Amino acid sequence: MKVHNFNPGPAILPSVVLEKTAEAVKNFRSTGIGIMEISHRSKEFEGLLNETIQLLRELLNVPENYSILFLGGGASTQFFSVPYNFLDKKAAYLETGHWAERAIKEAQKLGKVEIVASSRDKNFSYLPKGWTIPTDADYFHITTNNTIYGTEILYDIESPIPLIADMSSDFCSRPMDIKKYALIYAGAQKNVGPAGVTIIIINNDFLNEKQVKNKVIPTMIDYKTHVNNNSLYNTPPVINIYVVYETLMWLKNLGGLSEMEKINIEKSNLLYDYIDSSKMFVCTVSNKEDRSRMNVCFVMKEGYKDKEEEFEKFAKSKGIIGIKGHRTVGGFRASLYNALPLESVKFLIQTMEEFEKKYS
Amino acid sequence: MKVHNFNPGPAILPSVVLEKTAEAVKNFRSTGIGIMEISHRSKEFEGLLNETIQLLRELLNVPENYSILFLGGGASTQFFSVPYNFLDKKAAYLETGHWAERAIKEAQKLGKVEIVASSRDKNFSYLPKGWTIPTDADYFHITTNNTIYGTEILYDIESPIPLIADMSSDFCSRPMDIKKYALIYAGAQKNVGPAGVTIIIINNDFLNEKQVKNKVIPTMIDYKTHVNNNSLYNTPPVINIYVVYETLMWLKNLGGLSEMEKINIEKSNLLYDYIDSSKMFVCTVSNKEDRSRMNVCFVMKEGYKDKEEEFEKFAKSKGIIGIKGHRTVGGFRASLYNALPLESVKFLIQTMEEFEKKYS
Numbered sequence: 103m104k105v106h107n108f109n110p111g112p113a114i115l116p117s118v119v120l121e122k123t124a125e126a127v128k129n130f131r132s133t134g135i136g137i138m139e140i141s142h143r144s145k146e147f148e149g150l151l152n153e154t155i156q157l158l159r160e161l162l163n164v165p166e167n168y169s170i171l172f173l174g175g176g177a178s179t180q181f182f183s184v185p186y187n188f189l190d191k192k193a194a195y196l197e198t199g200h201w202a203e204r205a206i207k208e209a210q211k212l213g214k215v216e217i218v219a220s221s222r223d224k225n226f227s228y229l230p231k232g233w234t235i236p237t238d239a240d241y242f243h244i245t246t247n248n249t250i251y252g253t254e255i256l257y258d259i260e261s262p263i264p265l266i267a268d269m270s271s272d273f274c275s276r277p278m279d280i281k282k283y284a285l286i287y288a289g290a291q292k293n294v295g296p297a298g299v300t301i302i303i304i305n306n307d308f309l310n311e312k313q314v315k316n317k318v319i320p321t322m323i324d325y326k327t328h329v330n331n332n333s334l335y336n337t338p339p340v341i342n343i344y345v346v347y348e349t350l351m352w353l354k355n356l357g358g359l360s361e362m363e364k365i366n367i368e369k370s371n372l373l374y375d376y377i378d379s380s381k382m383f384v385c386t387v388s389n390k391e392d393r394s395r396m397n398v399c400f401v402m403k404e405g406y407k408d409k410e411e412e413f414e415k416f417a418k419s420k421g422i423i424g425i426k427g428h429r430t431v432g433g434f435r436a437s438l439y440n441a442l443p444l445e446s447v448k449f450l451i452q453t454m455e456e457f458e459k460k461y462s
Numbered sequence: 463m464k465v466h467n468f469n470p471g472p473a474i475l476p477s478v479v480l481e482k483t484a485e486a487v488k489n490f491r492s493t494g495i496g497i498m499e500i501s502h503r504s505k506e507f508e509g510l511l512n513e514t515i516q517l518l519r520e521l522l523n524v525p526e527n528y529s530i531l532f533l534g535g536g537a538s539t540q541f542f543s544v545p546y547n548f549l550d551k552k553a554a555y556l557e558t559g560h561w562a563e564r565a566i567k568e569a570q571k572l573g574k575v576e577i578v579a580s581s582r583d584k585n586f587s588y589l590p591k592g593w594t595i596p597t598d599a600d601y602f603h604i605t606t607n608n609t610i611y612g613t614e615i616l617y618d619i620e621s622p623i624p625l626i627a628d629m630s631s632d633f634c635s636r637p638m639d640i641k642k643y644a645l646i647y648a649g650a651q652k653n654v655g656p657a658g659v660t661i662i663i664i665n666n667d668f669l670n671e672k673q674v675k676n677k678v679i680p681t682m683i684d685y686k687t688h689v690n691n692n693s694l695y696n697t698p699p700v701i702n703i704y705v706v707y708e709t710l711m712w713l714k715n716l717g718g719l720s721e722m723e724k725i726n727i728e729k730s731n732l733l734y735d736y737i738d739s740s741k742m743f744v745c746t747v748s749n750k751e752d753r754s755r756m757n758v759c760f761v762m763k764e765g766y767k768d769k770e771e772e773f774e775k776f777a778k779s780k781g782i783i784g785i786k787g788h789r790t791v792g793g794f795r796a797s798l799y800n801a802l803p804l805e806s807v808k809f810l811i812q813t814m815e816e817f818e819k820k821y822s
Contacts, residue, residue, distance in 0.1 A: 103494070104494075107495050109500070110501070111697070112498060112499060112500060112697065112700055114495070114499050115496065115498055115499055120487055120496050120498075123487050123498075124484040124485075124487045124488055127480055127484045128480050128481070128484050133465070134465035134781075135465050135467050135474070135783075136475065136480050138472060138475055138480075138483075138655075138656035138705065139467055139469065139472060139474050139475055140469070140472060141469045141470070141471075142472060142657065173535075174534035174535040174536055174658060174699070175533075175539060175682065176534055176682075176696045177696075178681070178682050178695070178696040179534070179539075179682050181680075181681075182680035182682060186680075207681070208680055208681060208682075211678045211679075211680060211681075212680075289697060291697055296498035296699075296700065296701055297498070297502065297697045297698065297699055297701075298534060298658045298698075298699030298701065298702050299658070318572070320542035320546075320568055320572075321538070321541075321542070321564075321568060321571075322535065322538050322539050322541070322542060323542075336536045336537075336538040337471070337472065337536055337649060337651055338657065338658075339534070339656075339657055339658030339699060340657045340658065341656055341657075341701065342658050342702070345498065345701075421494075423495075
C-alpha cells in the first residue's frame with residue numbers, strides 16, 4: 103500500500119533525494135567511500151558545502167553581504183544564541199505559538215523582552231493584527247509559520263529595526279526578500295532536508311555592528327565563529343548537509359521557489375476549499391489570510407466530535423499517516439510541505455469525502 | 463581499486479552499516495517511509511532510540527543511575543555546556559592536546575580553571591606524568607584520546623572529584639568502568655557512527671547534586687532538559703542516531719568491547735612494531751605506554767624528510783587515503799578506529815615496506 107506521509111516534521115522528502123542518498127551512503131561521487139566516511143576537511147566535502155551554499159544563494163537570491171551557515175543543535179539552539187549575541191537593552195518578540203513562546207522564554211533568561219503582540223488568548227488560532235514594532239528594541243523576532251496552530255506570515259515584514267525570523271517550518275516554500283531580514287534560521291526537517299542541521303542566513307553587517315560588545319560568548323554560539331570558518335570550525339553534520347544539497351537540487355530542477363510557491367498554493371487551497379465546504383470538518387484557523395500553506399489544521403464540527411478517532415483509523419487504513427493534530431489543538435493537521443505531492447492532497451480529500459458520506 | 467580509509471574522523475564505517483543505512487533511507491523497518499521521513503514522536507523512532515540506549519547500556523555496562531543522551535552540536539558544544547552546568551568555584555583540566563585546549567578555553571570564559579598538567583612543551587607528544595588532582599575543584603576534565611598527536615589514556619583514572627571525559631576519539635574502543643566517570647561525552651564520528659550526533663553518559667546523582675545552583679542556564683545546554691525528556695526536548699538528529707544504532711549492533715555481533723579491544727590492540731601493535739623496526743619511519747610518540755591505539759602518528763627519519771610528499775602520493779596510488787598528518791605535527795597519521803579492518807593495516811605496512819625498499 104502506498105503511504106501518504108503528512109508528518110509535521112521530520113517530514114516527507116522527494117523520492118529522488120532518497121534514491122541519491124541511498125547511493126551516496128555507499129559511494130559518494132565516485133570516491134569509493136560513503137558520504138558519512140569522507141573527511142569534512144576534504145576537497146570533496148568542501149565542494150559539496152560550497153555548492154549547497156551556492157544553491158541557496160541562487161534559490162533565495164541571497165545578497166553578497168549575507169553568510170549562509172549549516173549548524174547542529176536545532177532551531178532550539180538558535181532560541182538562546184540569538185539573544186546571547188544580540189540582546190543588549192531590549193528585544194521585541196511576536197508571540198504566535200509554541201515555538202515563539204520557547205524563543206521568548208530563552209530571551210527572557212538573558213535580558214529584557216517586550217512581547218509586541220500575542221494570539222495566546224485564542225490558543226494561537228490567528229495572527230495578531232495592528233501591532234507596532236518598537237524602534238528602541240535591539241531586534242524584532244518572529245516565527246513565520248506556526249506548525250502546531252496552522253498560521254503563517256505569508257509576506258516579508260517591513261521592520262525599522264533588525265528583523266530576525268525563525269522560518270523552520272516554511273523556509274524555501276516561497277520566494278522571499280532576504281534583504282528585509284537581519285537573520286533567518288530554520289531547522290531543515292520540514293521543507294529542505296532531514297533533522298540534524300539548521301540553516302542560518304545572516305547579514306554580516308548586522309553581525310559586525312550589532313553583536314553585543316564586551317560580552318563573553320561561548321565560541322560555538324558566537325555567529326562570528328561560524329561565519330569566519332564557513333561552518334567548519336568543528337565537524338559539521340555531513341550527511342545531513344548532503345541531503346539538504348539534494349533537496350535543493352530537486353527544488354531547482356522543479357523550477358525554483360516561484361514554481362514551488364504555485365504548487366504550495368494549489369495544494370493548500372484545494373484542501374482548505376474542501377474543508378470550508380464540508381459538513382463534518384472545520385478549520386481551526388477561521389481568518390483565511392492567516393492560514394498556513396504548510397500545516398492545515400482542522401477538527402470535527404459539533405455533532406461529529408466522537409468520530410475523530412474513527413476518522414484517524416480510517417485514514418490510516420488507507421495509508422494516510424501523520425495527520426493527528428497536536429495535543430494542544432486536537433483534531434487533525436495535514437502538513438503539506440514542499441515534498442508532499444499534490445496527489446497525496448487529492449487522496450486525503452477523497453478519503454475525507456468518503457468518510458463524510460459514510461456518516462451523513 | 464579498493465579504498466583503504468584511514469580518515470581521522472568522520473571515518474570508515476562497517477560495510478554492513480552502510481548497507482543497512484542505504485536500505486533504511488528508502489524504507490525504515492517496513493514502515494513504507496524512509497528513516498529521515500519518520501516522526502521523532504512516532505513509536506517507531508522512540509523504539510529505535512530506546513534500543514540504541516539499551517545497546518550502549520549493555521556494551522559499556524552503564525549503571526542504572528546514569529542517563530544516555532544523543533544531542534546535536536558536536537563535542538564542541540559540550541566544551542562550554544560542561545562549565546556552564548558544573549563550574550562554580552574552580553575546574554581542573556588536563557591539557558593533552560588541541561581539543562583539551564579548546565575545552566579549557568571555553569571553561570576559562572566561564573570561570574576559574576586550574577591546568578593540572580600539560581604536555582604542551584613538547585607539542586603534546588606525550589602524556590603528562592606525576593600530577594595530582596586538586597580536591598577543591600568542582601570537577602576534573604580529561605581528553606582520553608588526542609587525535610592529532612596520537613596519545614591516549616588507556617585506563618580509567620581514579621579521581622577524588624567528579625571526572626569528566628571527552629572520549630570523542632576512543633569511545634567504545636575498549637571496555638571501561640563507567641562508574642569512575644561523572645560525565646562522558648563523545649562525538650560519534652570516529653568509532654560509533656557519523657558526524658552530527660554527540661553521545662553523553664551522565665551520572666544523574668552528579669547532575670542533581672553538583673549542577674551550579676541559582677544560575678540561569680539556557681534550556682538547550684541544561685543537561686536536565688535532555689535527561690528529563692529522553693533526548694526528545696527538541697527534534698534530535700534522527701538518521702545520525704539510526705547509524706549509531708547499526709554501528710553498535712555491529713559491535714555487539716562482533717563480540718562486544720572486549721573483542722573490539724583485542725582487535726584494536728592487534729591492529730595498533732602491528733603498525734607500531736613495524737614503524738619501530740623501520741629505517742625510514744619513526745613514531746612521533748616515543749613513550750610506548752602513551753601511544754594511542756586509535757591514531758598512529760609517524761614522520762620520516764632524518765635523511766628521508768624530503769620523501770614525505772612522495773610517500774603520500776605513493777600510498778594514494780595504492781588506494782590508501784586519509785593518512786596525512788595534522789599540520790601542527792606534520793608527517794602521517796593512520797587512524798585505526800573500530801571499523802578499520804586489520805587487512806587495511808596490513809596493506810598499509812606492506813605499502814610502507816615497499817616504499818622503504820625502493821629508497822634504501
